Amino acid sequence: xxxxxxxxxxxxxxxxxxxxxxxxxxxxxxxxxxxxxxxxxxxxxxxxxxxxxxxxxxxxxxxxxxxxxxxxxxxxxxxxxxxxxxxxxxxxxxxxxxxxxxxxxxxxxxxxxxxxxxxxxxxxxxxxxxxxxxxxxxxxxxxxxxxxxxxxxxxxxxxxxxxxxxxxxxxxxxxxxxxxxxxxxxxxxxxxxxxxxxxxxxxxxxxxxxxxxxxxxxxxxxxxxxxxxxxxxxxxxxxxxxxxxxxxxxxxxxxxxxxxxxxxxxxxxxxxxxxxxxxxxxxxxxxxxxxxxxxxxxxxxxxxxxxxxxxxxxxxxxxxxxxxxxxxxxxxxx
Amino acid sequence: xxxxxxxxxxxxxxxxxxxxxxxxxxxxxxxxxxxxxxxxxxxxxxxxxxxxxxxxxxxxxxxxxxxxxxxxxxxxxxxxxxxxxxxxxxxxxxxxxxxxxxxxxxxxxxxxxxxxxxxxxxxxxxxxxxxxxxxxxxxxxxxxxxxxxxxxxxxxxxxxxxxxxxxxxxxxxxxxxxxxxxxxxxxxxxxxxxxxxxxxxxxxxxxxxxxxxxxxxxxxxxxxxxxxxxxxxxxxxxxxxxxxxxxxxxxxxxxxxxxxxxxxxxxxxxxxxxxxxxxxxxxxxxxxxxxxxxxxxxxxxxxxxxxxxxxxxxxxxxxxxxxxxxxx
Numbered sequence: 001x002x003x004x005x006x007x008x009x010x011x012x013x014x015x016x017x018x019x020x021x022x023x024x025x026x027x028x029x030x031x032x033x034x035x036x037x038x039x040x041x042x043x044x045x046x047x048x049x050x051x052x053x054x055x056x057x058x059x060x061x062x063x064x065x066x067x068x069x070x071x072x073x074x075x076x077x078x079x080x081x082x083x084x085x086x087x088x089x090x091x092x093x094x095x096x097x098x099x100x101x102x103x104x105x106x107x108x109x110x111x112x113x114x115x116x117x118x119x120x121x122x123x124x125x126x127x128x129x130x131x132x133x134x135x136x137x138x139x140x141x142x143x144x145x146x147x148x149x150x151x152x153x154x155x156x157x158x159x160x161x162x163x164x165x166x167x168x169x170x171x172x173x174x175x176x177x178x179x180x181x182x183x184x185x186x187x188x189x190x191x192x193x194x195x196x197x198x199x200x201x202x203x204x205x206x207x208x209x210x211x212x213x214x215x216x217x218x219x220x221x222x223x224x225x226x227x228x229x230x231x232x233x234x235x236x237x238x239x240x241x242x243x244x245x246x247x248x249x250x251x252x253x254x255x256x257x258x259x260x261x262x263x264x265x266x267x268x269x270x271x272x273x274x275x276x277x278x279x280x281x282x283x284x285x286x287x288x289x290x291x292x293x294x295x296x297x298x299x300x301x302x303x304x305x306x307x308x309x310x311x312x313x314x315x316x317x318x319x320x321x322x323x324x325x326x327x328x329x330x331x332x333x334x
Numbered sequence: 335x336x337x338x339x340x341x342x343x344x345x346x347x348x349x350x351x352x353x354x355x356x357x358x359x360x361x362x363x364x365x366x367x368x369x370x371x372x373x374x375x376x377x378x379x380x381x382x383x384x385x386x387x388x389x390x391x392x393x394x395x396x397x398x399x400x401x402x403x404x405x406x407x408x409x410x411x412x413x414x415x416x417x418x419x420x421x422x423x424x425x426x427x428x429x430x431x432x433x434x435x436x437x438x439x440x441x442x443x444x445x446x447x448x449x450x451x452x453x454x455x456x457x458x459x460x461x462x463x464x465x466x467x468x469x470x471x472x473x474x475x476x477x478x479x480x481x482x483x484x485x486x487x488x489x490x491x492x493x494x495x496x497x498x499x500x501x502x503x504x505x506x507x508x509x510x511x512x513x514x515x516x517x518x519x520x521x522x523x524x525x526x527x528x529x530x531x532x533x534x535x536x537x538x539x540x541x542x543x544x545x546x547x548x549x550x551x552x553x554x555x556x557x558x559x560x561x562x563x564x565x566x567x568x569x570x571x572x573x574x575x576x577x578x579x580x581x582x583x584x585x586x587x588x589x590x591x592x593x594x595x596x597x598x599x600x601x602x603x604x605x606x607x608x609x610x611x612x613x614x615x616x617x618x619x620x621x622x623x624x625x626x627x628x629x630x631x632x633x634x635x636x637x638x639x640x641x642x643x644x645x646x647x648x649x650x651x652x653x654x655x656x657x658x659x660x661x662x
Contacts, residue, residue, distance in 0.1 A: 033466065059466065065496065070455050070489030077459015080444065081394075083466060085459075100486070104449050105456060113437035113445065114428025115650035149651050173653035 008193040015185040017162035017195075018048045022086065024196070025170055026056050029084055032170060035062035035071055036088030045090045046126060046185050072098035072123065076106045076175070079121035084170050089125040092141045092179065106175040107150030118173040122166065128181040128219045128269055129317055135305035138313075140269040142179050142218070143276040146247040152176040153246040154200055157184065157221035159191045161244060164198030172200075179246075181219030181269075200245055203253040209239035212327050213257040215280055216267035217243035220318055224267050227323035236331060246276060254280065255288050262293040263330045267318050272300035294333040297326045335610040337545060341387070342607055343621075345544045348383040349600045351625050352403040355412055358629045359402065359419060359433075363579055367636075368419045370432050371448075373400040377574030380599035381506050382407040384547025385474065385569075388555050392442070394473040396457040398506075399434035399448040404476060410438045412632035422639030429642055430650070450511070451484030453477060454503075458490050461499040465562070472558050474502045479568075480511025482528060483519055491532040494564040501564040502554050503529070506541065508573045513585035529566035541571030542597045545606075572597070 012020075025032045034049060040063040043050035053061040064071040068089060075087035089095045095102070102123065109117040129138035146153045152174055156162045162180070169176035206221065207228050214224040221242050228238035239257050243249065258264050264284060268277040277298040284296055302316040335342060356376050362368045375382070382403035389395070389408075397404040405415050410426050418425025419433055427437045427446070435446035444460065447453035457475035464471045481487050482505065494501045505525055509516055516523050529536035535557060539550035547569060554565045572594040576583050583591075607613035 065489070065492060067489035067493055069486050070458060070493045073452075073455020073486070073490075074459035074462055074493065077456040077461075078463040078466070079459070080456070081460045081463025081467075083463045100449055100452055101455055104452055105447075109445070110653070111650045112427065112431050112435045113439065114423075114425070114430050116427075116437050116439040117444075118653060152652075 009190040010193050011188070012159060012191050013185070014159055014162045014187040015046065015048055017159045017191060018166070018180065019050070019052070021163050021166035022049060022052060023055070025086070025167055026052070026060060028167075029170070031082065031084040032086065033060040033062060033083065034086045034088060035064050035075065037064055037066055037090050039063060039088050044088070046182065048185070049088070068094055068097035069101055073101035073105065075121045075123065076101055076119055079119050080109070080117055085121050086166070086170070087121060087123045089123060091137050091182070092125050092127040093136050093139055095125050095141075102145070102151070102175070102177070103148055107148045110174065111150065119175045120170070120173050122169045122176050122178065124178045124180060126182045127179045128183060129301070129306045129313060130183045130219070132308055132310055132313055134308040138306035140301065142246055143268075143270045143279070145177050146276060146279075150174065151247060152200070153179070155179045155181075155218035155244065155246055157181070157218050157242050157244070159187065159189050160195060161198060163191060163195045165200055167197040168200045179218060183219050187222070201250065203244055203250040204242045205239060205253070205257065206242045207238070207240040209237040209261065211237045211261055212263040212265065212331055213239045213241060213254075213261045214265050214267060214323065214327065215241045215243065215254060217246060218269065220267045220269050223318060223320050224323060226320045227327065230320070230324045231327055234328070236327070238327060249279065249283070251283050251287065254284065258284055258288045259291050262291055265297045265299060265323065265326050265330055267299045267323055269301050269318055271303050272298055273303060275300065294330045297330050299323050299326050335545070335606065335612065337548075339612045342545070342612055344387070345383055345548060346600070346603055346607060346613070347621055347625070348386075348407050349379040349544060349603070350621060351412070351628065352379045352383065352406055353600060354625045354629050355406060355415070355632070356402055358633060360575075360579070362419070362633070368433070370434070371399070371578050372433050373578050374573075374575040375400050375403040377594065377598070378506060378508060378541065378571045379403055380544035380547050380603070381504070381541045381569045381571055384544040385504060385551040387548060388551035389472060389474055392469070392471045393555070394442040394444060394457075394460050394471065396444045396453040396460070396473065396475045397446060398450075398453065398476055398478060399446065400478070401436055401446050401476070402433065405436040405438070405443060405446075408438070408443045409441050410436060410443060412628050413635040414438075416632035416636040417639045420636040420639060421641075422636055423642040424635070424639040451477065451481040451486035454481070454486050454490040457501050458494050458499055461494065461501045461564075462497065465497070465499055470500075470559055470562075472500050472502050472555050474504060476504045476506060478511060479505055479507040479509070479516055479525060480514070480519070481505075482525060483511070491529060491534060491566070495532045495534045498563050500558045500562055502551075502558055503564065503566045505566065505568045506571055507568050508571050510573070510577070510585065512577045513581070515585070525568045526566070534564055534566050536566040536568070538568040538570065541569030542599045542602070544599055544603050
């Protein structure tokens with residue numbers, strides 16, 4: 001075996017990478033099962049679990065009634081009972097019907113029981129806008145979950161993370177919520193043929209740079225990378241940080257970058273008010289204020305329920321051009 | 335009396351234990367030793383005392399915020415429950431839960447849930463885990479009749495029956511959801527009909543009669559274990575005390591409460607045992623003295639308990655401590 005040979009690559013999509021992760025988890029651990037609305041016969045509302053019912057059967061690929069609170073809570077109970085459930089919620093807006101179980105039970109049971117209980121459940125859900133699905137299917141509420149002690153919150157933005165975060169999340173003794181941006185499912189690219197589990201504790205520098213730091217996650221990563229390309233045309237070297245884990249935030253990676261670039265723009269598809277971008281910005285202010293050459297800027301979704309009409313929706317979402325513009329303004333402020 | 339004497343005395347003793355323990359709690363609440371919410375079970379003791387002996391050590395229990403009786407009857411020591419009431423780290427939830435969140439995982443006692451209806455999905459999940467791991471066990475889930483108005487109740491009844499999960503749904507119908515009478519909150523007050531509408535095996539029992547409760551619970555658990563199905567049992571009972579220590583009881587009459595007190599599960603069962611010559615005054619006094627001693631020891635244990643160091647505040651939020659990372 002030649003250890004120096006380049007790893008074999010496969011051409012795949014984010015959706016297929018998620019499916020590979022599900023299949024691997026099902027094969028490796030008999031305690032793992034998937035449940036949610038239309039995960040079985042229908043093949044998953046985003047086709048992530050397509051084919052898994054045939055492969056693993058109805059016991060382990062469980063179609064549920066439209067009862068988010070009951071099946072999310074059942075996932076929590078089953079986790080306490082020794083299983084390793086993966087619960088799929090169709091979209092983050094629907095997860096609000098299960099908020100009681102996630103916030104009042106999953107997040108609290110370890111502490112409230114004095115450390116007696118572990119809740120090793122993984123909850124996956126689609127998030128984000130851009131598909132003209134209007135105000136009940138398009139929001140980015142990751143920040144709400146990232147607010148809650150007791151939860152871990154992940155946002156895979158790459159094929160590697162789509163492939164690798166699930167297994168690591170399943171090994172975690174605590175509840176983990178995984179947000180999959182719906183526009184990423186069709187993302188295509190190359191993945192190592194032997195790609196597997198990845199760590200879930202750190203942010204990643206997706207593009208190294210020296211003049212400004214673009215901090216983002218999930219569905220906005222590709223936009224930030226495109227913005228960095230454009231900024232390179234101006235002769236500006238932008239560093240792009242993918243947060244990956246929204247709780248706990250890897251503050252050190254953010255601070256190390258800001259200490260180098262002295263300027264930052266935070267890009268978050270959530271709303272600006274009381275959101276993740278506010279948290280990231282506050283941490284920079286608290287711990288790297290004197291490193292800054294300009295105030296931190298934020299590009300977020302406009303503060304409206306997501307509209308249906310395409311031009312309005314696009315105007316509401318963070319766009320590459322707005323990121324570039326914000327970066328230029330930050331760069332030109334002394 | 336169809337029960338052997340030992341079993342009958344054990345039921346009586348358990349009810350008296352719960353009653354005296356809670357009377358002490360009320361006293362300690364007034365003395366400022368116990369704070370937060372304190373929901374007393376007084377009047378409803380026959381339910382917990384009658385159901386628990388029908389469960390095995392392998393079965394699981396999910397309870398509500400009015401769960402001192404359930405914890406004690408399940409076997410959580412009076413010492414550790416009282417220490418929890420005090421907020422001491424010797425408490426069964428390390429002082430993190432208090433009156434509403436008693437846990438003892440070694441006894442498969444999964445709390446103490448203070449969201450009405452919030453424990454039902456957990457119970458469904460525990461039963462799902464048993465079913466998938468082919469363990470023939472019951473998850474007993476207590477909840478009040480107020481939970482019947484919650485969506486989680488209906489979602490869970492449907493899911494448990496659809497998947498044939500071994501859950502024993504125990505609806506403690508004490509007629510009032512805090513201050514709202516059942517007839518003022520339900521279009522149909524027949525709870526068994528609601529369960530039956532999900533095709534679930536369902537029955538109702540006089541929750542003031544410990545012997546009847548025990549028999550009904552045994553029937554329910556044996557049905558669940560034999561057929562691997564869920565079961566709904568309504569227990570008609572009554573809370574003699576206020577909802578919590580803050581409740582002025584404006585929603586019901588004193589006459590109504592007095593009428594129900596005539597059905598006190600302890601007094602009626604003790605009288606029945608005496609009538610059957612299974613108990614005399616001396617034996618009852620000895621039993622009372624024994625229980626009084628246990629409660630006094632629990633109080634002393636809680637008094638002697640220690641406070642968790644504040645430095646440990648963020649322990650047990652996660653298995654791997656990330657509190658420092660989050661705070662930074």
